[in-house]
Amino acid sequence: MxxxxxxxxxxxxxxxxxxxxxxxxxxxxxxxxxxxxxxxxxxxxxxxxxxxxxxxxxxxxxxxxxxxxxxxxxxxxxxxxxxxxxxxxxxxxxxxxxxxxxxxxxxxxxxxxxxxxxxxxxxxxxxxxxxxxxxxxxxxxxxxxxxxxxxxxxxxxxxxxxxxxxxxxxxxxxxxxxxxxxxxxxxxxxxxxxxxxxxxxxxxxxxxxxxxxxxxxxxxxxxxxxxxxxxxxxxxxxxxxxxxxxxxxxxxxxxxxxxxxxxxxxxxxxxxxxxxxxxxxxxxxxAKSVDVGEMSAAVRSYSTRQSPLYHNCKLQAPDGQQLCTCDEKKANWYIEKELGEKVCDDPLTVRLYFEPSGRPDSGRNYYLQDKENICVVCGHSNTYIRKIIVPHEYRKFFPFMMKEHSSHDVLLLCPPCHAKSSQYDSLLRQQLADRCDAPLDSGTGTRMRQDSDLHKVKSAAKALKQSRDKLPADRREVLEHTVKTHFGVMSLTEELLEKALDLDTRIYNSKYVPHGQKVVEYIRQREGLVSFEKMWRQHFLDTMNPQFLPLYWSVDHNHERLAQFDDQTSDHKC
CATH class of the missing domain: 3.30.420.10 (Ribonuclease H-like superfamily/Ribonuclease H)
Known part of the structure; x- marks a missing residue:
């Protein structure tokens, strides 16, 4: 020194x-x-x-x-x-x-x-x-x-x-x-x-x-x-x-x-x-562990689309009142089933032959407006991904009435904005997991886990089936011993190998409840699902600050109609 x-x-x-x-x-x-x-x-x-x-x-x-x-x-x-x-x-x-x-x-x-x-x-x-x-x-x-x-x-x-x-x-x-x-x-x-x-x-x-x-x-x-x-x-x-x-x-x-x-x-x-x-x-x-839900969500979220989500076709009542906009496939379905007739091609407009179950009460309606195929956050228009504002893992446990008109909560984002929004959603999911005592689908909360002993038997059988002749003698002997011990036999046949390959190594958890289901049940009993839906919409606005939202998109969309229903399904209000 x-x-x-x-x-x-x-x-x-x-x-x-x-x-x-x-x-x-x-x-x-x-x-x-x-x-x-x-x-x-x-x-x-x-x-x-x-x-x-x-x-x-x-x-x-x-x-x-x-x-x-x-x-x-x-x-x-x-x-x-x-x-x-x-x-x-x-x-x-x-x-x-x-x-x-x-x-x-x-x-x-x-x-x-x-x-x-x-x-x-x-x-x-x-x-x-x-x-x-x-x-x-x-x-x-x-x-x-x-x-x-x-x-x-x-x-x-x-x-x-x-x-x-x-x-x-x-x-x-x-x-x-x-x-x-x-x-x-x-x-x-x-x-x-x-x-x-x-x-x-x-x-x-x-x-x-x-x-x-x-x-x-x-x-x-x-x-x-x-x-x-x-x-x-x-x-x-x-x-x-x-x-x-x-x-x-x-x-x-x-x-x-x-x-x-x-x-x-x-x-x-x-x-x-x-x-x-x-x-x-x-x-x-x-080597580091990655949450399976986050991993699969990240992979799915980058399935981009170049084709438009909104075709802005029109559906009309028999008297000509506009009911909503829809995509081209749905408009043509009414024509093919002879439930309506084509009125014009640009935009494709279909007038129904039957009286619809409901009509819009005013022109200030989200479903009447034409929508642009652009990222609602930054305006990018080349490639985009559908953003589900209230994640499907929660919405699928909603009552049927709350699942109707769900297209309001499907927006378009460009890949970078979608990635950023997904990160914020992951943070909120974790907060909900802690708040509602609803662990994410990992660890002891998994639907199933793998039986390590059965997995060893199956892996040994697979190695013997694929590479028996290439394996060193001592290694082959160990693998054969693993399979024979499991079945309690002295000799190993091809039939036993096939049986070992078909082993189900999964152990199902009968007490498993998905994260989304536990969260929805917790919120339903305490605050009501309307507030939960509103929370996710506000979360999107606060974290992403979208500048190009469709006209009349709102955090309170459809909540007046659902208020009475939500009161009936909420056991307790905080």
């Missing part, structure tokens, strides 16, 4: 581990760790890690982060939290990692912050013009929103970018470890003892610091390598990597990422092409 360090020995802790030297300044001073994170530098740079545990420390490092993102507007991002134990509630994000191409890596210990976060941090994370690259980064954003109300925008999953860089890298596993090895030739230590360690500890271990910093740093490096590889059609070299500083680089980067920003990566197995053109099957590579 140098004499200068000896002078500061009472304030300074020094540790050396795994080839990484770090100096942590303690006793309330800013924590600054200088390290060499990667075997070979992406670009000649000075790498450092800043541990941030307070507002003042964040404010002192934020200008450097902001300056680093001036021209190369991308950071690597990752999150760490303490894994939930059996039956425990999942812990909030403890550590947020942000890494720049300059070598700066900021480890923000959210678990040590006061009740509120710096506005500059929230603004930085919500800035869609600054891309946040990583594996599963969209899911990290969902957890940040649920835990802290932080909106994360500009997310780019590295696997999306990889799918646009064909024939250059041979990727055997598209997780962060596999990408790092193939693209950067860096082997990440993904030890479960570090990954699932205590990220809320008073002092992080050197191994935790290195692990967390590398996860974010390799994220931004992989992203830039892939972008340069796409532009040059070959693996980047030291000279070609300098392209990131060229004037037109960022415009071309945004072009490569078009359509995948803030889009969750599909967790279904997909085919990735390696450098030899051989497809490698990849499964779920993210």
């Amino acid at each position: 140098t004499s200068s360090l000896q002078v500061l020995s009472r304030y300074l802790t020094v540790f050396v581990t795994g080839g990484i030297t770090a100096f942590v300044i303690a006793r309330g001073l800013q924590k600054l760790i200088t390290v060499s994170l990667t075997p070979k530098a992406f670009i000649k740079r000075k790498e450092k890690i800043c541990l941030v545990t307070s507002l003042d420390e964040w404010q002192s490092i934020y200008p450097e982060l902001s300056e680093a993102c001036t021209s190369v507007r991308v950071v690597g991002l990752d999150c760490e939290w303490v894994p939930a134990q059996d039956g425990d509630v999942q812990r909030p994000v403890a550590l947020l990692q942000i890494a720049c191409h300059t070598g700066l890596c900021i480890l923000i210990r959210l678990c040590k912050f006061p009740d509120f976060l710096p506005p500059t941090l929230s603004a930085f994370l919500a800035d869609r013009s600054i891309l946040k690259a990583g594996v599963g980064v969209k899911e990290d954003g969902s957890k940040l929103l649920k835990d802290y109300g932080i909106v994360l925008r500009g997310c780019v999953d590295l696997r999306h970018v990889l799918n646009r860089v064909r024939g250059i890298y041979k990727i055997r596993s598209p997780g962060l470890k596999g990408l790092s090895k193939s693209v950067l030739n860096i082997t990440l230590d993904k030890s479960i003892f570090i990954r699932c360690g205590n990220w809320e500890a008073d002092v992080l271990t050197p191994e935790q610091v290195k692990y967390a910093a590398l996860d974010a740093s390799v994220g931004v490096d992989i992203f830039l390598h892939l972008i340069v590889a796409k532009m040059t059609a070959c693996k980047p070299t030291g000279s070609s990597l300098q392209k990131i500083y060229e004037p037109g680089f960022w415009k071309r980067t945004l072009s490569v990422c078009q359509g995948v920003v803030d889009v969750a990566y599909s967790y279904k197995q997909d085919r990735l092409l390696d450098s030899d053109g051989v497809g490698e099957t990849s499964g779920k590579s993210r």
Whole structure:
């Protein structure tokens, strides 16, 4: 230790581990760790890690982060939290990692912050013009929103970018470890003892610091390598990597990422092409747990449509009074069933032969108005997704009368606005789960769980069926023993293998009640479902501030008609 360090020995802790030297300044001073994170530098740079545990420390490092993102507007991002134990509630994000191409890596210990976060941090994370690259980064954003109300925008999953860089890298596993090895030739230590360690500890271990910093740093490096590889059609070299500083680089980067920003990566197995053109099957590579409901919702929400939702065809009563607008398919159905006649083609207007069950009481009616096929939030008109204001998981448990005229609560959003709205909805779902004692469909509240013993038997039978001749003798013997023990036999036949393959490994929970059903029942008994429906509509207005809502769209839509009904179905009013 140098004499200068000896002078500061009472304030300074020094540790050396795994080839990484770090100096942590303690006793309330800013924590600054200088390290060499990667075997070979992406670009000649000075790498450092800043541990941030307070507002003042964040404010002192934020200008450097902001300056680093001036021209190369991308950071690597990752999150760490303490894994939930059996039956425990999942812990909030403890550590947020942000890494720049300059070598700066900021480890923000959210678990040590006061009740509120710096506005500059929230603004930085919500800035869609600054891309946040990583594996599963969209899911990290969902957890940040649920835990802290932080909106994360500009997310780019590295696997999306990889799918646009064909024939250059041979990727055997598209997780962060596999990408790092193939693209950067860096082997990440993904030890479960570090990954699932205590990220809320008073002092992080050197191994935790290195692990967390590398996860974010390799994220931004992989992203830039892939972008340069796409532009040059070959693996980047030291000279070609300098392209990131060229004037037109960022415009071309945004072009490569078009359509995948803030889009969750599909967790279904997909085919990735390696450098030899051989497809490698990849499964779920993210070690951290992701709520199944959030995952499936994220996948479904990005089924975009180019065809119009609103055709603005007209339906008329026998005397010519307009009843409503409808789509072309419904209008033609009345004609084909000889229930009405075509009056004109532009717009397609059908006059019914029979008296309808009800007529609009005035011209100021939502269902009489023509509606535009645009995003109701920002006005985007190229692609859009149907947004269900009151989620189906709740509405399907509503009484029939409240399910009528539900098209009022179906609006159009562009993909980015839909993604943002879905994040806010996830936060409200979690609040309802806590308030109504209605756990989301995970953990002990699942409809079914898997019998681990039966699953082992079935897996063993599958391995024997598909690869018996290729398995080592000792491994084959273990698998055969597993199946024979289950059936209590001495010899294994093909018939028994088939029987093992057909085993149902699921255990059904007879006491299971879906989250949506429990919430609806709770609200119905205490506040009434009209207030619940109004709450979701107001939630959409408050969180998204839509500027292009259809005329007469209202949070109180249809509530006068339902007021008496809701009184009858509410056992108690708060």
